[in-house]
Amino acid sequence: MFTLDRENKTTREMRMSVVETLQELMKENDKVVALEADLGGASGFSKIEKTNPDRFINVGIAEANMVGVAAGLSVTGFVPFLHTFGPFASRRVFDQVFLSGAYAHNTMNIYGSDPGFTVGPNGGTHTTWEDVALMRAIPNSVVCDAADDTQMEWIIKEFSKLEGIHYVRGNRKPVPNVYKKGSTFELGKGNLIKEGKDVLVIAAGQLVSDAMDAAEALEKDGISVEVIDMFTIKPIDADLILKKAAGKKAVITFENHSITGGLGSAVAEVLADNGVGVELTRLGVNEQFGQVGTPDFLQKEFKLTADDLKAVIKAKV
CATH class of the missing domain: 3.40.50.920 (Rossmann fold)
Incomplete structure (x- = not known):
């Protein structure tokens, strides 16, 4: 169940919600791994590299290859979480996610950060107004848009329990609070x-x-x-x-x-x-x-x- 908390305006950065949740999941499940496309500083995934170096892979600026690596990890029983900016997590790698991910019945949990206007000074090349449209088109995919860090934490945990293609978009930085800490939700329910x-x-x-x-x-x-x-x-x-x-x-x-x-x-x-x-x-x-x-x-x-x-x-x- 969820409880609103609009009075508390101080929140974690969304990226830290993702990072800290993944670090928690890694303690519980030795199959959870994190992949990054040379944005560890921007995403905070560099913290995972320090705490769990054997569970972190930086593929460099090679997003399509990151999806291929994730597919291989999925085949061998791992639970991969991937991050890059929204346009590179969706339109740049769409064919790889569609074929190596969904079509091949692999599991990929994808965090596309800084969607839409939240991209700020990175400009038009880094702006994604179309990531939801692309990910919705993949058969049996799950597509989420996190309202705040509490909801993002819950989504990441929920994704870790599921098989298939899962996409969540969200700002890297703090956003206005909506829900009280500890709130829970249900996928597929508004x-x-x-x-x-x-x-x-x-x-x-x-x-x-x-x-x-x-x-x-x-x-x-x-x-x-x-x-x-x-x-x-x-x-x-x-x-x-x-x-x-x-x-x-x-x-x-x-x-x-x-x-x-x-x-x-x-x-x-x-x-x-x-x-x-x-x-x-x-x-x-x-x-x-x-x-x-x-x-x-x-x-x-x-x-x-x-x-x-x-x-x-x-x-x-």
């Missing part, structure tokens, strides 16, 4: 974190906090907004979407990703497949590439702030 009667907002990743900010502010204007944290984008919680969309004036998806193939598309598919006629607005990035800037600047530039969401909601009621 979290209803605020009830409301006028508009349903379905968000994922660090935008969950912004969605809550917008919803709470709009309550003062007499607008009742329901918020779901859809941290598992695949498999998506169709039952919860259908139940909570019923009777709403509008449904709005809110994601740090392209509106093509991401959370918005997944929700649209659920509504269309079930003949639900509620108005849907997908708030995300539309036909744009990334650019250089601070994360805060880029979030505003791509209109993914709480204020942007508030404006969209107000236009629907």
Whole structure:
């Protein structure tokens, strides 16, 4: 079960949540291994290299080879966790993950860091607006977007228990807190974190906090907004979407990703497949590439702030 904790703004860096959780898992399971593509300093995986040198492999700037190595480790019974920046963990290695991973029935747990505007000054070449779309297209994959470090820790632990292709995206740095430490979740189930009667907002990743900010502010204007944290984008919680969309004036998806193939598309598919006629607005990035800037600047530039969401909601009621 989960408990909200929006008062506590101090959180671990997301990357340290991953690193510390992997170090804990390595104590419990001698088959857990970590692979890195020359970003140990950026990811914090260099700490794993120091504490567990025999369970860490730095393949260098050779992401496709990293996936091949992970496939070999999986074949021999190991549980590989891979990290690199989001675009290199998805689009650069898509064929290898698809064939050497999914098609060959191997297990790979992939952490794609700094998705969307969180990439900051690394710019357009390092920006991924399409990683969810790519990973969703892989048969039987699991795709998650972590809202905070507590949820990231839980996701990493849960991935370690499963076989197959699992992808989680998340900022490397601290993000606004959403959940109390020790909260637990369920893969494939969304979290209803605020009830409301006028508009349903379905968000994922660090935008969950912004969605809550917008919803709470709009309550003062007499607008009742329901918020779901859809941290598992695949498999998506169709039952919860259908139940909570019923009777709403509008449904709005809110994601740090392209509106093509991401959370918005997944929700649209659920509504269309079930003949639900509620108005849907997908708030995300539309036909744009990334650019250089601070994360805060880029979030505003791509209109993914709480204020942007508030404006969209107000236009629907």
